[in-house]
Ligand SMILES: Nc1ncnc2c1ncn2[C@@H]1O[C@H](COP(=O)(O)OP(=O)(O)O)[C@@H](O)[C@H]1O
């Protein structure tokens with residue numbers, strides 16, 4: 251009985267989310283706002299990806315920014331080559347402006363050899379290559395990393411430390427490889443995503459829809475994944491990996507699969523973020539960003555995909571509205587920190603858990619009222 | 633009779649201390665074998681070696697003629713060995729029904745499990761196990777909220793659902809009331825014949841109720857083997873137990 255109500259409630263929240271996200275442009279005609287919301291939706295995707303690995307697999311990835319950043323850089327390379335300035339560097343083929351500033355004296359103005367490693371950019375002249383790589387690179391990287399970690403049966407806090415260390419390493423590397431990545435400044439002044447002759451200006455309703463549809467699709471796909479048998483088995487490995495092994499499951503293969511899916515979603519999110527924000531910088535590899543994702547998921551509810559997504563959207567919306575004032579901005583960091591600690595200690599299921607408990611309470615109360623009604627009619631009849 | 637489990641000179645060396653030291657025994661298909669032995673005799677370690685939890689340093693384990701020595705746990709499980717632990721090992725954050733659903737493990741691969749729902753035959757199997765273990769009233773309860781006895785029955789139920797041909801039970805009645813112990817004995821007796829069962833147990837009343845052949849371990853070695861009456865009369869067994877408080 252109450253289970254059916256929970257299922258209904260759950261479906262209602264998903265349906266409401268999807269309808270609101272898709273109908274939003276009808277209500278908001280300020281394109282700057284739409285652009286902002288598109289970014290929060292991307293963060294929602296990041297919260298969801300964390301919930302998938304942390305909540306359902308018990309894998310706390312503190313370096314999810316690594317996959318987000320990789321996805322972002324891959325598409326940004328293609329969009330950089332598509333930018334107007336890249337075509338203005340005195341060569342027949344596009345050359346990123348920063349490569350000229352970093353070029354060795356006398357080096358030919360060509361992607362093959364203008365800077366050490368610039369040849370890496372050659373295939374990115376095709377935009378589809380950047381799009382494909384934005385998914386493939388994070389996925390392959392996660393696959394290798396996951397296979398190493400989980401085959402060795404590394405778990406818990408060690409996974410957190412390893413992923414944290416890796417995202418730091420990536421940050422150093424991307425800053426250090428100045429001639430290929432433009433170092434600290436990252437890739438800015440990007441062209442627009444162009445599909446079938448349509449240029450997707452970040453401040454266009456169509457661009458918002460790319461994000462909105464992607465987020466809804468990822469949400470539904472992830473929900474399907476966790477409701478399959480594989481999703482249930484994954485949750486069993488979170489609770490007691492040894493029991494899963496003695497039932498005959500190769501625990502590592504489940505962890506690797508879902509860790510990789512989560513990384514793939516983060517990479518996809520990185521790509522979408524570049525499309526709406528028009529830059530990719532090493533700040534994506536900042537520890538603070540990766541930890542923020544975990545905070546969003548924790549507050550929203552790590553054992554609920556949509557809860558984690560809403561947590562991310564909610565926190566970012568509040569953050570944006572308080573960040574107008576300097577003092578508030580300072581206070582906000584503190585508030586979020588305290589909220590995180592409180593949630594982890596006292597509300598491990600986050601806002602989603604709170605909503606469920608409220609619903610349960612309502613069901614219980616109405617059930618009791620129903621029984622009371624039945625009783626009073628019975629007494630009246632007697 | 634065909635051998636289900638053949639244990640040959642099994643040994644594990646924990647830095648000089650051999651917890652299991654040249655243990656040899658053969659368990660027939662469909663047999664219910666009780667393993668007795670004073671505390672520290674190496675009974676749990678023997679199960680660890682059979683199920684792949686601990687790597688052996690010598691000897692062989694064959695399951696229906698197939699060498700399973702030192703294979704990874706999940707491969708040994710797929711080969712047909714199910715294991716129940718001394719401390720119940722169940723999925724505490726999943727419901728009782730979900731625990732049983734996970735235990736339907738004839739398709740272990742990730743990609744093959746990317747589907748919703750279950751085959752009717754598997755549903756039927758789960759229903760039978762629910763009936764056998766009497767867990768029907770708590771199907772939607774989180775396994776972590778069950779009573780101690782119910783947890784033990786759930787774990788037992790998972791092994792049956794898993795369709796293990798050989799089931800290893802390590803002290804299945806530990807911490808149970810008399811009524812619970814008796815119910816556990818009934819469940820185990822109903823499995824007799826369709827499964828090969830290896831039980832480690834201390835509760836002598838329980839052992840007398842279920843035992844056919846008994847194996848006694850002492851200091852990691854086989855001390856005696858035979859029918860229950862003969863074992864109870866065996867002076868060597870009495871002596872081994874005297875040093876550690878006797879048989880109860
Ligand atoms: N991993 C281990 N390392 C060292 N000694 C162990 C280990 N596991 C078990 N032992 C020792 O092996 C002996 C047998 O233990 P165990 O198999 O648990 O006995 P039983 O189950 O018969 O009471 C004990 O003395 C125990 O301390």
Ligand SMILES: [Mg+2]
Pocket residue numbers: 675676677718
């Ligand atoms: Mg023991």
